Amino acid sequence: MDKIIFNNTTAEPLTFKNGKLRVIHITDTHIGADNEEMTLCLIAQALDREKPDVAVVTGDTISSDNNREEVLERTRRFMQLFQDRNIPVALTFGNHDSESGIVTRQELMACYNEFPCSISVDEGDIMDGCGTYNVPVLASESDEVKFNLWIFDSGDYDDEGKYANVSEEKVEWYKEKSKIYESMFGKKVYSLAFQHIIVPESYDALKKVNHITPYTYKGIYDHEGYYRFDPKMPNFGTLKEPPCCGAINHGQFDALVERGDCLGIFTGHDHTNAFGVKYKGVDIVNSLSTRYQDDCFSTQYGYRIIDIDEKDTSVYSSKVVRWYNIYKPENLSQYKNKGELIYKTAKSVALKGLRERFLQGSGHLIVRIFGLRKVKYKD
Numbered sequence: 001m002d003k004i005i006f007n008n009t010t011a012e013p014l015t016f017k018n019g020k021l022r023v024i025h026i027t028d029t030h031i032g033a034d035n036e037e038m039t040l041c042l043i044a045q046a047l048d049r050e051k052p053d054v055a056v057v058t059g060d061t062i063s064s065d066n067n068r069e070e071v072l073e074r075t076r077r078f079m080q081l082f083q084d085r086n087i088p089v090a091l092t093f094g095n096h097d098s099e100s101g102i103v104t105r106q107e108l109m110a111c112y113n114e115f116p117c118s119i120s121v122d123e124g125d126i127m128d129g130c131g132t133y134n135v136p137v138l139a140s141e142s143d144e145v146k147f148n149l150w151i152f153d154s155g156d157y158d159d160e161g162k163y164a165n166v167s168e169e170k171v172e173w174y175k176e177k178s179k180i181y182e183s184m185f186g187k188k189v190y191s192l193a194f195q196h197i198i199v200p201e202s203y204d205a206l207k208k209v210n211h212i213t214p215y216t217y218k219g220i221y222d223h224e225g226y227y228r229f230d231p232k233m234p235n236f237g238t239l240k241e242p243p244c245c246g247a248i249n250h251g252q253f254d255a256l257v258e259r260g261d262c263l264g265i266f267t268g269h270d271h272t273n274a275f276g277v278k279y280k281g282v283d284i285v286n287s288l289s290t291r292y293q294d295d296c297f298s299t300q301y302g303y304r305i306i307d308i309d310e311k312d313t314s315v316y317s318s319k320v321v322r323w324y325n326i327y328k329p330e331n332l333s334q335y336k337n338k339g340e341l342i343y344k345t346a347k348s349v350a351l352k353g354l355r356e357r358f359l360q361g362s363g364h365l366i367v368r369i370f371g372l373r374k375v376k377y378k379d
């Protein structure tokens with residue numbers, strides 16, 4: 001099939017495999033000297049376990065506070081995991097990737113794209129930032145475009161140093177391309193969107209209260225007051241910190257709602273939040289940070305799996321997998337033989353896992369007893 005070209009933002013199409021598409025959402029790996037080996041080991045294990053058809057990486061990938069060559073070498077070691085397994089990977093950026101100034105988004109994108117497995121796009125100067133594009137997904141048995149992945153660079157900071165949002169020109173690009181897809185294929189092509197920073201509408205989907213109760217957090221910027229899940233809104237997962245959305249809303253979420261082709265928008269940025277809320281027909285979903293960090297290894301970190309069936313692309317299923325779900329030291333040692341470190345980590349993982357699961361379970365029990373949250377807990 002000819003490439004579907006528009007505004008030069010063309011990624012290689014994916015294909016449903018036997019009618020299925022499995023996406024692994026990796027975000028906020030923050031790979032640096034202190035965590036590189038364990039983070040790469042765990043991601044390798046996750047890829048081998050889940051066998052995704054595509055990986056989407058939504059920024060804050062490599063810590064950029066080291067020297068430039070180190071950052072690029074870390075980037076290459078990260079990409080090699082996907083290359084070794086022939087897993088296509090679509091990447092974009094977070095607020096930290098180019099924050100130090102020692103490497104630009106464009107340079108990082110060029111480094112990602114040294115690897116044939118990268119289907120990421122540097123869209124050039126047609127929009128601000130780098131890494132806003134879409135990835136069409138073709139049917140298993142034909143060239144029909146059955147699904148689509150929108151990848152947005154949500155920027156880093158605005159002029160006042162507050163978090164950014166997807167800019168107006170990217171919103172316009174999305175609306176225009178979404179309309180072109182609809183006219184090309186004679187119907188809306190269902191899709192998912194991925195980016196680093198969550199949309200401000202996440203607050204509209206929560207319940208505002210005047211006091212702190214369990215699982216309630218103080219809002220940021222103009223979102224005064226305290227927020228928790230709204231029992232009347234469909235929601236799932238766990239909210240563990242306030243959504244750190246951008247300060248200025250450029251209308252991205254409204255555009256998704258208006259176009260009606262996006263089932264959900266998946267973000268990272270808020271490392272410990274693993275939740276979703278359905279608002280105006282679009283799921284606002286945050287995924288956990290996919291890094292290794294030894295002080296809260298067991299429940300706070302992991303990745304998200306999203307499955308789509310070609311027979312009905314108007315729905316998808318999603319689950320969070322935390323590191324403690326997959327951690328097996330004997331498996332890690334096949335990737336890197338860390339000997340003593342792995343043994344010690346295994347013991348601490350087991351203990352912390354038990355403790356955190358107990359605390360999490362107690363918290364949910366309290367919330368349910370007091371009727372603060374009426375939906376069934378699941379990721």
Ligand SMILES: [Fe+2]
Nearest residue numbers: 028060094269
């Ligand atoms: Fe981050």
